[in-house]
Amino acid sequence: MKLALTTALTIAALAATPALAQEKGFYGTFGYGNYSADDADLGAIQLRGGYNFNEFLGAEIEGAIGVADESTSIAGVDVDVELENSYGAYAVGRIPFSEKADVFGRVGYVSTEIKASASGFSASADDDAAALGIGGDYYFAPNQGVRLGYTYLDYDDSVDVIDIAYVLKF
Known part of the structure; x- marks a missing residue:
């Protein structure tokens, strides 16, 4: 009973909240993401397009191209690892908590391609995974802001992505 009452009050409060930081419409982001796995930290330029x-x-699509590679040692062999690309699609839920800021959660699906090379040999691999993320937006102008986010990519060896981006609402 308490859970039903709390849920009803929360829904009523959210429904009564005026449109604050993110109103309906299109937005885009341009930023940098750090993809961290057990043996490597890789950097990428990220582009997103979304609609609230x-x-x-809302919903968003995302693309990333690797720009920062890493050398690591696997079983005593030096290996160069690079992120070729990563693409994803997400459903996004937001909670505005002021005129200039909101927090979000997102759930989606990603496809990533990684290349490794060692001693003159190279190999590429691509894989798909579920993705879960959280973050926040802060708007320093009516249509411009910054975004900080964290996304967990559920591969066999999980990947954590921390990103920062410029946001532009259209």
């Missing part, structure tokens, strides 16, 4: 259906729900 209202101030609480």
Whole structure:
């Protein structure tokens, strides 16, 4: 009973909240992401395009191209690892908590291609995974802001992505 009452009050409070930081419409982001796995930290330029259906729900697509590679040692062999690309699609839920800021959660699906080379040999691998993320947006102008996010990519060896981006609402 308490859970039902709390849920009803929360929904009523959210429904009564005016459109704040993210209203409905298109947005894009341009930023940098650090992809961290057990043996390597790889950097990528990320681009996102999204649409907010209202101030609480939206969808976005994301693309990343690797720009910072890493050398690591695997079983005593030096290996160069690089992120070729990563693409994903997400459903996004937002909670605005001021006129200039909101927090978000996102769930989606990603496909990533990685290349490794050692001693004159190279190999590429691509894989798909579920993705879960959280983060926040802060708007320093009506249509411009910054975004900080964390995304967990559920590969066999999980990958953690921390990103920062410039946000532009259209």
